[in-house]
Amino acid sequence: xxxxxxxxxxxxxxxxxxxxxxxxxxxxxxxxxxxxxxxxxxxxxxxxxxxxxxxxxxxxxxxxxxxxxxxxxxxxxxxxxxxxxxxxxxxxxxxxxxxxxxxxxxxxxxxxxxxxxxxxxxxxxxxxxxxxxxxxxxxxxxxxxxxxxxxxxxxxxxxxxxxxxxxxxxxxxxxxxxxxxxxxxxxxxxxxxxxxxxxxxxxxxxxxxxxxxxxxxxxxxxxxxxxxxxxxxxxxxxxxxxxxxxxxxxxxxxxxxxxxxxxxxxxxxxxxxxxxxxxxxxxxxxxxxxxxxxxxxxxxxxxxxxxxxxxxxxxxxxxxxxxxxxxxxxxxxxxxxxxxxxxxxxxxxxxxxxxxxxxxxxxxxxxxxxxxxxxxxxxxxxxxxxxxxxxxxxxxxxxxxxxxxxxxxxxxxxxxxxxxxxxxxxxxxxxxxxxxxxxxxxxxxxxxxxxxxxxxxxxxxxxxxxxxxxxxxxxxxxxxxxxxxxxxxxxxxxxxxxxxxxxxxxxxxxxxxxxxxxxxxxxxxxxxxxxxxxxxxxxxxxxxxxxxxxxxxxxxxxxxxxxxxxxxxxxxxxxxxxxxxxxxxxxxxxxxxxxxxxxxxxxxxxxxxxxxxxxxxxxxxxxxxxxxxxxxxxxxxxxxx
Amino acid sequence: xxxxxxxxxxxxxxxxxxxxxxxxxxxxxxxxxxxxxxxxxxxxxxxxxxxxxxxxxxxxxxxxxxxxxxxxxxxxxxxxxxxxxxxxxxxxxxxxxxxxxxxxxxxxxxxxxxxxxxxxxxxxxxxxxxxxxxxxxxxxxxxxxxxxxxxxxxxxxxxxxxxxxxxxxxxxxxxxxxxxxxxxxxxxxxxxxxxxxxxxxxxxxxxxxxxxxxxxxxxxxxxxxxxxxxxxxxxxxxxxxxxxxxxxxxxxxxxxxxxxxxxxxxxx
Numbered sequence: 001x002x003x004x005x006x007x008x009x010x011x012x013x014x015x016x017x018x019x020x021x022x023x024x025x026x027x028x029x030x031x032x033x034x035x036x037x038x039x040x041x042x043x044x045x046x047x048x049x050x051x052x053x054x055x056x057x058x059x060x061x062x063x064x065x066x067x068x069x070x071x072x073x074x075x076x077x078x079x080x081x082x083x084x085x086x087x088x089x090x091x092x093x094x095x096x097x098x099x100x101x102x103x104x105x106x107x108x109x110x111x112x113x114x115x116x117x118x119x120x121x122x123x124x125x126x127x128x129x130x131x132x133x134x135x136x137x138x139x140x141x142x143x144x145x146x147x148x149x150x151x152x153x154x155x156x157x158x159x160x161x162x163x164x165x166x167x168x169x170x171x172x173x174x175x176x177x178x179x180x181x182x183x184x185x186x187x188x189x190x191x192x193x194x195x196x197x198x199x200x201x202x203x204x205x206x207x208x209x210x211x212x213x214x215x216x217x218x219x220x221x222x223x224x225x226x227x228x229x230x231x232x233x234x235x236x237x238x239x240x241x242x243x244x245x246x247x248x249x250x251x252x253x254x255x256x257x258x259x260x261x262x263x264x265x266x267x268x269x270x271x272x273x274x275x276x277x278x279x280x281x282x283x284x285x286x287x288x289x290x291x292x293x294x295x296x297x298x299x300x301x302x303x304x305x306x307x308x309x310x311x312x313x314x315x316x317x318x319x320x321x322x323x324x325x326x327x328x329x330x331x332x333x334x335x336x337x338x339x340x341x342x343x344x345x346x347x348x349x350x351x352x353x354x355x356x357x358x359x360x361x362x363x364x365x366x367x368x369x370x371x372x373x374x375x376x377x378x379x380x381x382x383x384x385x386x387x388x389x390x391x392x393x394x395x396x397x398x399x400x401x402x403x404x405x406x407x408x409x410x411x412x413x414x415x416x417x418x419x420x421x422x423x424x425x426x427x428x429x430x431x432x433x434x435x436x437x438x439x440x441x442x443x444x445x446x447x448x449x450x451x452x453x454x455x456x457x458x459x460x461x462x463x464x465x466x467x468x469x470x471x472x473x474x475x476x477x478x479x480x481x482x483x484x485x486x487x488x489x490x491x492x493x494x495x496x497x498x499x500x501x502x503x504x505x506x507x508x509x510x511x512x513x514x515x516x517x518x519x520x521x522x523x524x525x526x527x528x529x530x531x532x533x534x535x536x537x538x539x540x541x542x543x544x545x546x547x548x549x550x551x552x553x554x555x556x557x558x559x560x561x562x563x564x565x566x567x568x569x570x571x572x573x574x575x576x577x578x579x580x581x582x583x584x585x586x587x588x589x590x591x592x593x594x595x596x597x598x599x600x601x602x603x604x605x606x607x608x609x610x611x612x613x614x615x616x617x618x619x620x621x622x623x624x625x626x627x628x629x630x631x632x633x634x635x636x637x638x639x640x641x
Numbered sequence: 642x643x644x645x646x647x648x649x650x651x652x653x654x655x656x657x658x659x660x661x662x663x664x665x666x667x668x669x670x671x672x673x674x675x676x677x678x679x680x681x682x683x684x685x686x687x688x689x690x691x692x693x694x695x696x697x698x699x700x701x702x703x704x705x706x707x708x709x710x711x712x713x714x715x716x717x718x719x720x721x722x723x724x725x726x727x728x729x730x731x732x733x734x735x736x737x738x739x740x741x742x743x744x745x746x747x748x749x750x751x752x753x754x755x756x757x758x759x760x761x762x763x764x765x766x767x768x769x770x771x772x773x774x775x776x777x778x779x780x781x782x783x784x785x786x787x788x789x790x791x792x793x794x795x796x797x798x799x800x801x802x803x804x805x806x807x808x809x810x811x812x813x814x815x816x817x818x819x820x821x822x823x824x825x826x827x828x829x830x831x832x833x834x835x836x837x838x839x840x841x842x843x844x845x846x847x848x849x850x851x852x853x854x855x856x857x858x859x860x861x862x863x864x865x866x867x868x869x870x871x872x873x874x875x876x877x878x879x880x881x882x883x884x885x886x887x888x889x890x891x892x893x894x895x896x897x898x899x900x901x902x903x904x905x906x907x908x909x
Contacts, residue, residue: 235645244661249694256690258658287693296645300657302692313665337801351806354665410804417810418800 023230024102028154030145031131036162040131040200040221041094041105042072047207047222050096051075072201098226127156127193127228129221130181134167134197138180146181150188151333151386153402153424157185158194158224165199169212194224231406234297237261239270240324240400240408241317242353247302254285254302255311257354260407262319263296264303272309273316273398274326280306314355316398316408324398324408327428329362330391334381334423338415341380342389349414350391352425353407358394365389365511381421388426390511399428429505444530451531452631455488459528460629461521461553462620465540465599466562468577468591469569471608471616472537475562478617479535488630491527493520495538496575508587514545521549528556533629541590543597558627559602560620566591568609603627649833652825653686658805659784659821660690660768664697666809667766667817671727673755674699676711677856678841679770682830683822684722685839687768699724700767702754704731704747706858714842729758744861765811768819774826775886786818787811827854827886828879835872846870854886 029037045051055075063070094105128149132142149157159181167173178195185192197213198205198221204212207222219227239262247254264270268281284291285302295301305311316324330350336342342361350359367380367387381387402409402424409425452458462479464472476492483490495516499506503519506512517540524534540546550557569591570578580586590596599605604623606616624630646654663670672687672695674680687695701715719726731754737746759767771779783799785807800808811817822830834841844853844864851864852875869875 244658245665247692249692249696252692254692256661258654285692287689287691298646298651298654300654300661300690354662412804412806414808414810417808417812419802419806419808422801422803422806 022097022100022102024104025126025225025228025230026104027127027129027225027228028125029105029129029131030149032133032136032139032141032145035131035133035136035139035142036200037131038073038075039071040129040160040162040198040206042075043200043203043206044105044221045075045094045096046072047203048096048098050094098222101226101228103225103228125154126231127158127225128154129225130157130159130185130192132159132161132177132181134161134163134170134173134177137177138184142181143184146185146188146190148335148386150190151335153406155190156228157190157192158196158221159185159192160196160198160200160205160221162198162200164197164204164213165202169197169199169204171197171215174216193227194219196221196224234261234407235263237297237405238322239264239268239317239319240353240405241301241303242355242408243311243313243315243317244354245313246311252285252304253308254304255317256300256302257317258300259295259297260353261297261405263294264301264317264319265294266303269320270305270317271320271323272311273318273323274396275310275315276323276326277309278320279309282306314353314357314397316353316355318398324400324405325428326396326398328393328396329429330393330399330411331365331388331426331429332391332411332423333386333388333426334413334421335386336381336383336421338418338420339383340415341382341385342387342413342421343380348391348420350393350411351414352397352399352411355395355397357397360392360394361389362392363390363511389423399425401425401427446530448529448531451489455531456486457483457488457531457533457624457630458556458628459531460533460556460558460624461524461528461549462533462535462624463524463540463546463549463553463557463559464535464537464562465546465559466564467566467569467596468539468589469572469574470562470564471572471613472539472562474613475606475608475616475620476535476537478613479620482617482621483533483630488533489531490533490535493524493527493534493536493538495520495536495540498523508589510542513542514548517542517545517549518552521552524549525553525556528553533624539590539596541596543599546599556629558604558624558629559599560623561599561602561605562608563598563605564608649829649836652822652829652833653689655824656683656686656821657690659807659819660687662805662807662809663766663768663785663819663821664691666807667819669762669764670697670766670768670819671700671762671764672697672768673770674701674715674724674726675770675856676701676707676714676842677770678830678834678845679772679822679825681718681839681841682825682833683768683770684724685837686821688722695722695724697725697768698727698762700758700762700764701726701728702731702751702758703728704751704754704858706747706860708842708844708856708859710842710844711856714840718840727758727762729754729761732757747858747861759816764816766809766817766819768821770822771820772825772827772830773823779823782820782823783808784820784823785809786820788816788818828876831872831875831879835876841872845875846872847874 029041031037046056059074060070063074096103096105130142130146132138161174161177164174174197182192182195196205196218197216200206204210205216205220207220209216209220240260241257241264242260243255244257247256264281266281266283269278270281271278282304284295285304318324344361344364346361348359348361350357364379364381365388367385369382369385398408400408411423411425412419413421413423448459464476466472473494476494480490480492498520499516503516506516517538520536520538524536527534540549546559550559573579577586577589578591581589581592604620606619608616611619621630625632672683674684684695684699699719731750734746734750737750737753739746741749771782773779773782783802785802787800787808802808809817842856844856846852847867847870850866850868852867852869853862853864856862867878869878
C-alpha cells in the first residue's frame with residue numbers, strides 16, 4: 001500500500017518536488033479506542049486526494065471477498081496481524097497536504113496496550129486531534145489522552161466530535177460535549193484550537209461544512225489542520241551541538257554532530273560542556289565541499305578546533321556565555337513504558353543527546369496514572385504511568401531545562417538495552433552529589449583512639465532541633481565554649497551559616513530542606529568519625545529528615561529537642577524572621593503554622609524558657625557523659641591505665 | 642525543518658545523523674548495496690557523514706540474476722567510490738520454501754543469501770535502504786530495528802524509538818537493521834539524486850516507452866509504461882502518478898500477505 005505517494009490537494013499551489021516553502025506539521029490523532037480515529041484518517045486521506053489510484057477499489061474488493069462491509073479504517077489496517085486483531089497496532093506515519101501545510105499524520109491507536117506508541121508518537125507532534133464519539137461523550141481514555149498531551153507539551157489541540165450522524169446531528173449534544181471537553185482541557189492549560197462536529201464515515205465536517213451541520217460555523221478538520229503552527233524555529237535558541245563522534249580519517253580531527261539549536265560559523269568562541277573547556281572553531285568541514293555559510297539548527301556538521309582538547313561523544317558545544325548547565329543531578333518528568341515499574345533506588349542507563357551515563361533514581365516525587373489523574377503513593381512509576389523523579393548521574397553531563405531548550409532538555413531511560421521511558425528535564429542542579437561510583441575514600445592517618453585520648457571524648461553529632469528562636473544557636477555556642485574549655489574538639493555547624501556557603505544553592509522547598517539536612521548530616525558525621533563533636537543547630541522541622549540524619553551519623557547521633565514554647569520563640573525573634581513572616585514578606589518560614597514536627601523520642605529535651613543557658617549546656621554535658629561521648633574521670637582512668 | 646534548510650537538506654541531515662549514530666554504537670557494520678537508486682543515495686549520504694569515506698563494507702547479496710547494466714554499475718562505482726565491496730551469493734532456489742509463490746520464493750532466496758552473509762562476517766548492524774512509503778508494512782519500521790537470531794522481525798514487540806534515541810543493543814548473536822532513508826519518499830530520492838548528481842543505472846530512464854521504477858531480479862521485475870527519459874521527467878511523472886512504486890515487482894501482488902510474511906522472516 002502506498003498511501004504516502006505525493007498527493008496534491010485541490011487548490012494547492014503546485015510545489016516543487018522538494019517542497020521548499022511549505023511548512024510541515026506533525027500531528028497525532030488521539031482519543032478513545034472506538035471513537036473513530038482510523039475512520040477519520042481514512043477519510044482525510046480520501047478527502048485530500050492522497051490515496052493511490054485503485055486503492056479504494058482494491059480494499060472494497062478485499063472486504064467483499066472477506067464478506068465484510070467496507071470501512072474507512074481498512075485503509076490503515078494494512079497488516080495481516082492488524083486485521084486479525086481488529087485493532088491498529090502501531091504508530092504509522094502518513095502524509096498529506098492541506099492548502100498551506102504538509103501534514104505528517106501519526107495515527108495513534110487508543111488501545112491501552114499501545115499507549116506507549118501514542119506517547120512516543122505524540123511526543124514528536126506539533127499538534128493533536130482529540131476525537132470523541134458524539135454518542136458516548138467524554139470517556140476516561142479521552143481525558144487520559146488530553147492529560148498526556150498536556151504532559152508532553154502539545155499545546156495545539158483540535159477536538160472533533162465524531163459520529164454526529166448517530167445523534168441526528170444534534171447541536172445540543174455537540175454543545176454539551178464541547179463544553180465538557182473544553183473545561184477539561186482548559187484545566188490542563190490547553191485551549192482547544194477548534195471543536196468540530198463531524199461524521200468521519202460520511203464526510204460531514206471533514207473537508208466540508210455540509211447541510212447537516214449547517215448550524216456549525218467553525219473550521220472543518222482540514223481547515224483546522226491547515227491552521228496549525230509549526231514548532232518554534234530552533235535556530236533562534238542558543239547554540240547546542242552535541243558531539244556524536246570524533247573522526248580522524250585523515251590529518252583533520254573532525255568533531256561531528258548535529259546542531260540541535262542555534263547556529264555556528266568558523267571563528268566562533270565556543271565552550272565544551274560539561275568540562276567547560278574553551279576553544280575557537282577553526283573550520284567547518286564537509287564533503288564534497290565545505291560549507292561557507294553559517295550552519296544552523298538541524299544540520300549535521302563537522303568542525304575542527306583551534307587547539308587540541310579532549311572532546312568526547314556526549315559533550316555539548318555551546319557559545320561561551322550561553323552554555324548549558326553541567327550537572328550530576330536532574331529532575332525530570334518521565335513517562336514509563338516498561339513492564340517493571342520504576343522505583344526509587346533503581347539503577348538505569350540515561351541518554352541525553354549523545355551522552356550516555358549510568359544513573360540512579362534518587363527519589364520519586366510523583367507517580368500518576370494518567371487515566372485516574374490522581375497522584376498515587378509515590379513509591380514507583382508503573383507502566384504507562386508518568387511521574388517526576390530525581391536522578392543522580394554517575395558522570396556529569398550538559399543539559400538544559402526543557403522549557404529553555406526542547407532538544408537538550410529531554411532524555412530517555414534504558415533498561416536492559418531497551419528504551420524503557422522518556423522524559424522532559426524540569427531542572428538541573430549543578431554541583432549536587434553524585435552516586436559514589438569509582439570513589440575510593442581515603443582513611444585518616446589517625447586512629448579514632450588517638451584523638452579520643454587527646455580530646456577526652458569520642459566523636460559525636462549533637463543535633464539541636466527546635467523552632468526558630470528556641471535558643472539552639474545560643475545553646476550550641478555555650479556547649480562549644482564549654483567542651484573546648486575542657487580540652488575537647490567541638491565544631492559548630494549552624495544551619496543558617498552553612499546556607500550561606502555549602503548549601504547556598506538550596507531554597508526552602510521540601511526537597512531542598514531535605515537536601516540541606518542531608519548535607520549537614522554528612523558533614524557532621526564525617527567530623528564525628530574523626531573524633532570531633534559536631535554541634536548542629538538547625539530547625540530541621542521534618543521528622544523524616546532528622547531520622548535520615550540519624551541513619552547517616554549512626555551511633556554517634558545525639559538528638560536534643562530545644563522545646564521552647566512557640567510564643568516565647570516568637571517574642572524573642574532574634575533574626576526578625578517571625579515579624580517578616582507575619583508581614584507576609586518571608587515565605588516558607590517554619591514557626592508560624594504547624595509545619596514543625598516535634599521529635600517523638602530524643603536523647604534530651606530542653607525548654608530554654610525555664611532554664612538558663614549555662615544550666616542547659618550542663619544538661620547536655622551530662623547527657624553526653626551518660627551516653628558514652630564524654631569521658632568522666634573514672635572512665636578516663638579506666639581507659640588509659 | 643529549520644529555516645535556511647530545504648526539504649532535501651533536512652532529509653540529508655537526518656540521514657547523516659543516523660549513519661553517525663550507527664557507526665558510533667555498533668562494532669561491525671555493513672551497508673547493503675543493491676545497486677538501486679536508494680542504495681546509491683545511501684552510499685552518497687555515508688560519504689557525506691564520514692567526509693568522503695564509507696568506513697564499513699558495502700555488501701552486495703547477489704542473486705546472479707540481476708540486469709547486466711547493474712553488474713557494470715557495480716564494477717565501475719565500487720572502484721570510483723573506493724568501496725570495501727563484498728559480494729556474496731544466494732543459495733540455489735531448491736533450498737527455499739517451495740510453498741511460496743514464484744516471485745516471493747525468489748525473494749526469499751535473497752533472504753537466505755543475506756543470512757549466510759551475516760553468519761560469515763558476523764555483522765552486528767546492517768544498513769538497509771528501505772523507505773516507509775514503499776510498502777505499508779515498512780511504515781511500521783523503526784530506524785534501528787532489532788532482528789532475531791534467524792533475522793526475523795517481530796512487528797508487535799518493537800522497542801519504543803523516539804526523539805532520535807535508538808535501541809542499539811541487539812542481544813548476543815542477533816543483529817540490527819539500520820534504515821537511514823526510512824523517512825524519504827521516492828520523489829525525494831530522485832530530487833536528491835539530481836541535486837547531488839549521483840550516478841544511476843540507465844534502466845530507470847525510459848526507452849521505447851518503458852522504464853524500470855524499481856530494480857530487482859531480471860526475471861521478476863517488469864518495466865512500467867513511461868516516457869520519462871530524464872530525472873526531471875521522472876519527477877514530473879511522479880507528481881501526477883498514484884501508481885505504487887513497486888507495481889512492477891511481481892512479488893507484491895501474488896497474495897495479500899506475501900510481503901508481510903517475507904518481512905517477518907527477515908526480508909528487507
